[in-house]
Structures are given as C-alpha cells and as structure tokens.
Amino acid sequence: MTQLLQVEQLSAGYGDAVVLHDVSLSLAEGQTLALLGRNGVGKTTFMDTLAGATRQHVGRITLGGVALHSLPSHARAAAGIGWVPQERNIFKSLTVDENLTAVTRPGAWTPQRAYEMFPRLAERKGNLGTQLSGGEQQMLAVARALVLNPKLLLLDEPLEGLAPIIVEELLRAIARITREEGLSAIIVEQHPQAILAISHQAVVLDHGTVVHASDADTLRQDPELLDRLLGVSRH
Structure with a gap:
C-alpha cells in the first residue's frame, strides 16, 4: 500500500x-x-x-x-491539501455557486459532482453564504475542499x-x-x-x-x- x-x-x-x-x-x-x-x-x-x-x-x-x-x-x-477548519471559512458574501467556482481546480471533483453529493446545496446555488443554515455551511465547506481535488x-x-x-x-x-x-x-x-x-x-x-x-x-x-x-x- x-x-x-x-x-x-x-x-x-x-x-x-x-x-x-x-x-x-x-x-x-x-x-x-x-x-x-x-x-x-x-x-x-x-x-x-x-x-x-x-x-x-x-x-x-x-x-x-x-x-x-x-x-x-x-x-x-x-x-x-483540502482543509475544512472548524470556522468553515466559506465566503459568506458570495453565493453557493460562486463559493465553489472561485476555488475549483482541475480534476474529478467538479461543482456538479459536489452538488450530487450534497443535494441541499444544489437547491441553494443562488443563496449567499449568510443565508445558509449551519449544516448547509458545513456542507459547503466540505464541497469547497472537494473541488480543490485534494489528495488529502x-x-x-x-x-x-x-x-x-x-x-x-x-x-x-x-x-x-x-x-x-x-x-x-x-x-x-x-x-x-x-x-x-x-x-x-x-x-x-x-x-x-x-x-x-x-x-x-x-x-x-x-x-x-x-x-x-x-x-x-x-x-
């Protein structure tokens, strides 16, 4: 291994x-x-x-x-490295979609795949970070890390x-x-x-x-x- x-x-x-x-x-x-x-x-x-x-x-x-x-x-x-700190560090003044597209790096994890993983985010693509619940913000933080296409x-x-x-x-x-x-x-x-x-x-x-x-x-x-x-x- x-x-x-x-x-x-x-x-x-x-x-x-x-x-x-x-x-x-x-x-x-x-x-x-x-x-x-x-x-x-x-x-x-x-x-x-x-x-x-x-x-x-x-x-x-x-x-x-x-x-x-x-x-x-x-x-x-x-x-x-794809890092999701306790503070989440999403861009609260940007929409869900903007949060993802702003950091996307080439690879298998695209914003579309992130939306498939987290359907709640797909429903809130146009919502600002401030309009999300705590759970949705956490999902967005994980999705943002995924679209970096990290190794870890x-x-x-x-x-x-x-x-x-x-x-x-x-x-x-x-x-x-x-x-x-x-x-x-x-x-x-x-x-x-x-x-x-x-x-x-x-x-x-x-x-x-x-x-x-x-x-x-x-x-x-x-x-x-x-x-x-x-x-x-x-x-």
Whole structure:
C-alpha cells in the first residue's frame, strides 16, 4: 500500500508556545484516519500544522513525496491539501455557486459532482453564504475542499453543533467520499464511535503526543480502552 502522508517527529504550535511534541504518523493512499483525544490536546493544532497555519519548530511532513513543511500555507492546496477548519471559512458574501467556482481546480471533483453529493446545496446555488443554515455551511465547506481535488482531506470537527439529521447526512457523505471514492482523509471529531466506524486507522493524542495508534476497528470494538484513552490525564 502506497504511503501518502508521512509525519516525522513533528513539534509545532503558535508563536513560541509548543503544542505538539514529537508526533509521528503515516497514512496510506485511500485510507481514513480518525484523530481523537480530549479537548485541548492538540488535535486542531495538528490539522492547522498540516495546512500551514501554525509555527512548525521541528520535524518533517511529506505528502505524496512533496515536502509539505517547506511550503507556505497558500501553496499547500496546490500540493494536495483540502482543509475544512472548524470556522468553515466559506465566503459568506458570495453565493453557493460562486463559493465553489472561485476555488475549483482541475480534476474529478467538479461543482456538479459536489452538488450530487450534497443535494441541499444544489437547491441553494443562488443563496449567499449568510443565508445558509449551519449544516448547509458545513456542507459547503466540505464541497469547497472537494473541488480543490485534494489528495488529502482534513476535516476538523465537521459534525460539531449540527442537528442530528444533518449529522447523519454529513456522515453518509463523508463515508461515500472516503470509503467509496477512495479519498484519503484525517477526521477530528468528538463523536469517536461515529468516525471510527468509517475510518481505517485511529490515533489518540494527549498533551500534544501520540498515546495510541491502531486500526480503527480494534479501538471501536474496545469501548473500555476508548473511554480510558479519551479520559486520560497525565500531570
């Protein structure tokens, strides 16, 4: 199986504050990684670091053989990163269609395919970002990342604060994008069982370090271990 992402001995944070310490992990092409942990343990910092939005102190990040850590943030989309941060970062003053066409890069994922994946967006093509519900904004954020035609999709808490019916819709779409379409992804989520069910690998962070790495099914089928890992606290 071909390795897509390789992270080696990564330390990073914001300014002089180091949040991640000596993090190493890898992800093969076509695989999904569930990145788990309690609040404030470094999950979002890890995603931000892949996208180039933090200060990297030590370590290497390679994506498809490209040295990602040496690229500025604006060049990482071209290198293959599709990032959906917690803030969603859609253009709220543009229509749904303008949001997609403004960032589209050549490849299999076109705005039309995104509309097929998210029919709600197709119905709201002419609506401004401000006229969308929170769930629709999240769908648009994912669709915007898809039309970049990335090699790796980063989803930072995509289900946060959404109504249960929207959570189910998004989970189905994410499962289709990753499992059926074969797009590699890293997903940070506070609903571990839901994400482990559609992931291949699992990594748990605590205090900015990796405390567990396994295949997702192993962790999902051991709720006692999962509870212990997500409740872990070292002082």
